[in-house]
Amino acid sequence: MSTGITPCEYARQRHHDILRWRNLWTILLFVFGSVLVLSLIVIVAFILLQHRYWEGAVCALGTVVSGAAVKWIVERRQDAKNEEEEAYRDVEAKCGAPALEATVQPAALSSAKDLRERYRLFGRWL
DSSP states (O other): OOOSOOHHHHHHHHHHHHHHHHHHHHHHHHHHHHHHHHHHHHHHIIIIIHOOHHHHHHHHHHHHHHHHHHHHHHHHHHHHHHHHHHHHHHHHHHHOOOGGGTTSOOHHHHHHHHHHHHHOOSOTTO
């Protein structure tokens, strides 16, 4: 008698963990993008309202650096998306229904699909 977990349970847990990371990368990307937009507003305020071009140039340089950081975050987010899709296929393979029972969906697969939909923040394209 073994006390280990089944391959299906392991695949579901792995998918859940990877999905959580995908969600965290998405949140970080949203927050970082919001900060970037706010910094652009500050640049416009410095240049137009106070005629302080030096501070505007420094802010613009900071925005360019932030843009490079956003590129890195987007790449990590894409990696997390690819890993999550691979983990989801693994759940389907390990917990999927046999060919004779194709119309009946197992509870494990159904809960994995529900979890995937619940963690999806910005639609199916991300």
